[in-house]
Structures are given as C-alpha cells and as structure tokens.
Amino acid sequence: MASDVVPWPADLAHAYRAAGCWRGESLGAQLWRWADDHPDRVAVADDTRRLTYRELAVLADRLAEGLDRLGLRRGDSALVQLPNTWEFVVVLLACLRADVAPVMMLPPHRESELGAIGAHVDARAVIVPGMWRSYDHEALAHRVLPRLADKARVLVCGEPRREASARLGDLLEPAPGDDAAQRRERLDVRAPTGAEVAVFLLSGGTTAVPKVIARTHDDYAYNIRCAVAACAFDARTVYLAALPAGHNFPLANPGILGTLAAGGRVVMVGSPRPDAVFAAIEAERVTVTAAVPAVVLRWMDAAAATRHDLSSLRYVQVGGSMLSPDVAARIRPALGCGLQQVYGMAEGLICYTRPDATDEVATMTQGAPISAYDELLVVDRDGTPVPPGGIGELLTRGPYTPRGYYRAPQQNAESFTTDGWYRTGDLVRITAAGHVVVCGRVKDLINRGGEKISAGEIEQLLQELPEVAEVAAVAVPDPMVGERVCAVVRLHPERSLTLTAVRAFLTARGVAAFKAPEHLVVVDQLPHTPVGKPDKARLRALVSATLSDA
Missing domain, CATH: 3.40.50.980 (Rossmann fold)
Known part of the structure; x- marks a missing residue:
C-alpha cells in the first residue's frame, strides 16, 4: 500500500517533522489518551445510545x-x-x-x-x-x-x-x-507509523467514479490539530454531525475526530432535515454544526416556525460550494448564531473564517489557510501567477495536502504539477489580508459564443433574490452560440419567479447581458450529490427533458 502513495519530497518531509507538523504517531494511538484524560465524559451520542x-x-x-x-x-x-x-x-x-x-x-x-x-x-x-x-x-x-x-x-x-x-x-x-x-x-x-495510510477519502470532483485520496496518519493528524485550533474547539464543544460522516468536512475538519481530540461531545444525526437537526440541537445543547449551502438554506427557511430551542448554537460552519454574501449575512438573524465559512477539499487545503472574524470577513470571504505551512498560488490559464488580488486558478501544496491520488498516475499528471502543486480547479482571488474568496470553478464554465461564464457567479448572485431558496446554473446546448445559461431554481413556498425578473435583477446588478440566464426551470427539489452539492449531471438531463417538452 505504501508504495502506491505519492511521497512528499524527502527534504520537505524532514522539514515538516522538524517543525513538529508530523509527529510520527498513529491516529488510533490517541484514542486511549483521550479516554485516560476524561474516561466518564460522554464522547458520542445518537438517538439510541451514549458512549463515554x-x-x-x-x-x-x-x-x-x-x-x-x-x-x-x-x-x-x-x-x-x-x-x-x-x-x-x-x-x-x-x-x-x-x-x-x-x-x-x-x-x-x-x-x-x-x-x-x-x-x-x-x-x-x-x-x-x-x-x-x-x-x-x-x-x-x-x-x-x-x-x-x-x-x-x-x-x-x-x-x-x-x-x-x-x-x-x-x-x-x-x-x-x-x-x-x-x-x-x-x-x-x-x-x-505516521507515514502509513490512515484513511482513504474520496474526491468531490466531477469524474464518474470518485478518485481515491490516501491520507497518512502524519498529515491527517496535523490537519485535525490545525482545524481544532482555527475553530476554537475545546471540551465544551458539542458538535452535531448532520452531513454524511464519511465526507472529509464532518469527519475531520474539525468534525468528529477534531471534537474527540478536543475532549468535546459528538452528536450523530441520521439526516440534515431541519426537524431532525433542530431536535438534536435542543436535546444535546449543540454548540456547532456544519452544512453545505443547500442545507443551511433549508434550516433558515424552517427556523422561523420551529418550536425547538436553538439558543445553544454558537455558530454554523458552511462550505462545500459557493455561498452568496447576502445569504451569509442572513444566517445570524435566521438561526441566531454566528457563521464560519469553510473552503477546502479532501485533497488537503482547508481555509476558515475564524469564529471572531468581523462580519465583513465572515460574509464576504471563505477565510484563511489553517496552517502557516500551507502554500497558495493563483495562476492564469497559462500557469502564470496573476497580480495580487487577481482572479485565477488556485494551486496549493503543504504538509497535509498529498502529492497525488492513490494509484492514479494518469490523473496525477493532470491534477498535480511537476513540482507538487495541486490544481484545485477553483477560481479564487486572495485579499490583501490573506483571505480566500472563491469565484467559481475553472471547468464549471458555460461557453456562450466564446464568452466564458462562471456558473458559480450566476448562482451566487441569484441566491440574493428573495424568491429563490436554492439555485444551480447549467449549460444548455445551442446550435447558434454553443451553450446558453439555464437557471434551475427551487422557490420559497408561495413565491413565483419569471425569467424576465431574473434578467432584470442581474441587469440592475450591473452584470453583463451575455451572462444572464436565457432559460429558467423551476423545480420542487434540486437533485444533489452525496455530499450535498447540486448534481450538475442530473440537472443537465432534467433541463434537457424539460425544455424539449416545452
């Protein structure tokens, strides 16, 4: 197994050990240390059992x-x-x-x-x-x-x-x-040893079968320690795992493993539905939980009518896809708690807005890297670094970002540079203060007559419409211009929306006319991937069927 894992360069591995990032200890060895420190404290609970x-x-x-x-x-x-x-x-x-x-x-x-x-x-x-x-x-x-x-x-x-x-x-x-x-x-x-594989994670990318990411005990333990510090987890933390626990976000960022390492309590809930989540928050006095934008939007819709006591909730972590600043600003009024934005990937790099961040940072950015040893590089299509503050693809490397996928030399040649940078596929800019702002996906682009339109940009803007509960932008094939933009939306109850209103809103926001959707499809529910992101492949098929029947 070890021979199939792409190693870090020997000099960097030595530097990470010398700096104390890698401690040469297995994650499993920490279990009894936690138990010795607080044997009778509840570690894990669900609706059937509690374990010290x-x-x-x-x-x-x-x-x-x-x-x-x-x-x-x-x-x-x-x-x-x-x-x-x-x-x-x-x-x-x-x-x-x-x-x-x-x-x-x-x-x-x-x-x-x-x-x-x-x-x-x-x-x-x-x-x-x-x-x-x-x-x-x-x-x-x-x-x-x-x-x-x-x-x-x-x-x-x-x-x-x-x-x-x-x-x-x-x-x-x-x-x-x-x-x-x-x-x-x-x-x-x-x-x-710390260099052996601790866990295999799956990529959240767009390939038919997820790519496999080998995380070593050294790199994953360091990831967890940094995430715990960035999120201020401690023995008072009660973390609700509502997203699928096998996903990197609720598993270790800081998630389940980070909560246990901090001496807190993990609460497992089988569904992110508002009723299940709100009941667990009240019963266990949950202090923090994590969600993707589609999930937190549902929580916000349901919170106004809930009778559950959510007052223990200090903040909700939101990541996984782009979050509109307008929606971000509405989280505190809707849920009565703070927001911690998260940007990261199972391949490594994690960024957070800190719990004490200003409202501007918390709502307008996705935060800063959790480690001083994280390296970030923003480049244009030719791989040339963009000027400070410019938008480009984010490349990254560091002590918890593996140097390649497991047993995937062909994919590694595409996803990693020869000097070890991981190509995230995300379009970002980095502020003067070092905060990452995600602007879209390199490949999630709609090509309308040669003009490249970021689906993420359109989605982020349309989240601000009061009628829209959830939105995804997809390409519709077109013989004249190649592709046109289609907005697929789930509306708030008893609301309506027209394509004319969507286009007028974007025009008022100063958005270029060619970016405005030329099709609008309203659905009762958006299909999602297992990690809660809009399923673009199913959406394109849905849109194709809907428009062909129109």
Whole structure:
C-alpha cells in the first residue's frame, strides 16, 4: 500500500517533522489518551445510545481485534458505508487501531462506486448497515464482493440476513476473560507509523467514479490539530454531525475526530432535515454544526416556525460550494448564531473564517489557510501567477495536502504539477489580508459564443433574490452560440419567479447581458450529490427533458 502513495519530497518531509507538523504517531494511538484524560465524559451520542470516552475506547479495541479474527491484517483496507450513528465512530476508530485503512464511502453509493473503488484499493471487507432507508446494503455488499480482494468479508451493523455475513454486534461483545488493558497493550504494540495510510477519502470532483485520496496518519493528524485550533474547539464543544460522516468536512475538519481530540461531545444525526437537526440541537445543547449551502438554506427557511430551542448554537460552519454574501449575512438573524465559512477539499487545503472574524470577513470571504505551512498560488490559464488580488486558478501544496491520488498516475499528471502543486480547479482571488474568496470553478464554465461564464457567479448572485431558496446554473446546448445559461431554481413556498425578473435583477446588478440566464426551470427539489452539492449531471438531463417538452 505504501508504495502506491505519492511521497512528499524527502527534504520537505524532514522539514515538516522538524517543525513538529508530523509527529510520527498513529491516529488510533490517541484514542486511549483521550479516554485516560476524561474516561466518564460522554464522547458520542445518537438517538439510541451514549458512549463515554472509556466505553468508546473499549468498544473500538474489541472491534479492532475482531477485524483481525475476520482475516483483516495490518495494511489492509475496508469499505465503510455507514450512516451517521454511534457505530460509525466505533468502526472508524477500530480501523485506525487495527491499522486497517477505512475507505470512506457514502450511503448513496451503489455497485459502480463500491465495486470500482473496492477493486482499486484491494478492499478486504465491506462494512454496511444492513437495511437503511428501505435499501438493502447487505445485498449490495455481497454483489460487490466478487470485485474485491480474495476472501473479502461483509460485516453488517444490525441483523444479517445472510449466513456469509458477519454481525458487528458479535464483535463488540466481551469475550470470556475479556481484559481491556491487555488488549490495549497488544494493539499499541502494532500501531502503525505516521507515514502509513490512515484513511482513504474520496474526491468531490466531477469524474464518474470518485478518485481515491490516501491520507497518512502524519498529515491527517496535523490537519485535525490545525482545524481544532482555527475553530476554537475545546471540551465544551458539542458538535452535531448532520452531513454524511464519511465526507472529509464532518469527519475531520474539525468534525468528529477534531471534537474527540478536543475532549468535546459528538452528536450523530441520521439526516440534515431541519426537524431532525433542530431536535438534536435542543436535546444535546449543540454548540456547532456544519452544512453545505443547500442545507443551511433549508434550516433558515424552517427556523422561523420551529418550536425547538436553538439558543445553544454558537455558530454554523458552511462550505462545500459557493455561498452568496447576502445569504451569509442572513444566517445570524435566521438561526441566531454566528457563521464560519469553510473552503477546502479532501485533497488537503482547508481555509476558515475564524469564529471572531468581523462580519465583513465572515460574509464576504471563505477565510484563511489553517496552517502557516500551507502554500497558495493563483495562476492564469497559462500557469502564470496573476497580480495580487487577481482572479485565477488556485494551486496549493503543504504538509497535509498529498502529492497525488492513490494509484492514479494518469490523473496525477493532470491534477498535480511537476513540482507538487495541486490544481484545485477553483477560481479564487486572495485579499490583501490573506483571505480566500472563491469565484467559481475553472471547468464549471458555460461557453456562450466564446464568452466564458462562471456558473458559480450566476448562482451566487441569484441566491440574493428573495424568491429563490436554492439555485444551480447549467449549460444548455445551442446550435447558434454553443451553450446558453439555464437557471434551475427551487422557490420559497408561495413565491413565483419569471425569467424576465431574473434578467432584470442581474441587469440592475450591473452584470453583463451575455451572462444572464436565457432559460429558467423551476423545480420542487434540486437533485444533489452525496455530499450535498447540486448534481450538475442530473440537472443537465432534467433541463434537457424539460425544455424539449416545452
């Protein structure tokens, strides 16, 4: 596995170790340190169970040795496709303790993603919830098995319906003579080094099957420490994981792992629906949670009518796609809490607006990098650095930004420069104070007669319309000019909107006429990717069908 990971240059690796960024320690080794510091404090809760730090450590260690009995060995990997429950956290930490790299799948993934990614990483197990939201994930896992490593196993959280499946609950039960201290010692001895793969993340890019990102114990632990510091997480933090926990944002930025490292409490909720989220905030006195713009817009719509007490919420972190400054400014009045904007990627770089940022910084920018060792470079189409404050593609590298995708030399040649810069594909500008402002995507452009229009720019502007609850801009093929802009919108209840009104609004804002949408499609719901972003491929198909029927 290690030979398939693109290494950092030796001189930089030495510098990162000398600076204390990389400490040569596995993430799993930290579990008992947390448990020793506050054994009786609640670490994880969902609507069925609460676990103290000591209980969490004991269960994770039992499962770690249970994985060994199933045949998983040091350096193996396992596909983890679990919803947001306490079991997710136990499985994650058990994998880290056993030196089995969890591959963070998402509940909506099916045969295409599980099969391709499982084969790519030689997965030795698939860990699934059994039945989840009326879908049989256990059957899915068995359909995928033929594409995985020899003798791969299916581990089910719940009651298996096939004899060939192993039951997670059985591996969590104490065996006769169960001794937590001895098991802890055995697992400590076999702990991996910092340079080994801790977790496999999936890219949020536009390829049909997500690319695989190998995050080492060294780089991911540093990522977590920096994120905790940037977000001021501490023992009083109560973090609500409402986005799919396998995504990098709620997993470790600071997310679940950052909250545990800070001694706080993680609350797992199975859906980002306002009713579920608001109930959890009230019951657990949640202080911080994370959302993508589409989700936070729903929360804002629902907050005015909710009877739940949201007063414990200090701030909400918003990232994943562009957030209009107008919407950003409405979050505090709507939810009664502050806003922390987040810009980042599973490939590494993370930026935050700090909790004490001015309103201007918090609403108009996506913040600054979390590490002094992050390197940012903004370039034009030819790869030439743009003048200070200019807009261009962001390139980045640093101690927690890997130098390549896992086993993907062809993709790496496209996504990384020869001197190690990762091409984010994002159009940004950097303010004089060092804050990143995201302006769109390099490839999310609509080409109208040779004029390149950023879909993100149009989306950001149209979010400001009071009628619009959610919006996505997509290209519509056109024989005359190549592509035209179509705005797909979900409206607030009992509101209406016309294309004429949209174009008039943009004209009043001083937007060039060629950028204004020439089609408008109103939908009840926008389709989303598993991480909550508008699904542009499905939207284009929807628009094509809608306009052809018009």
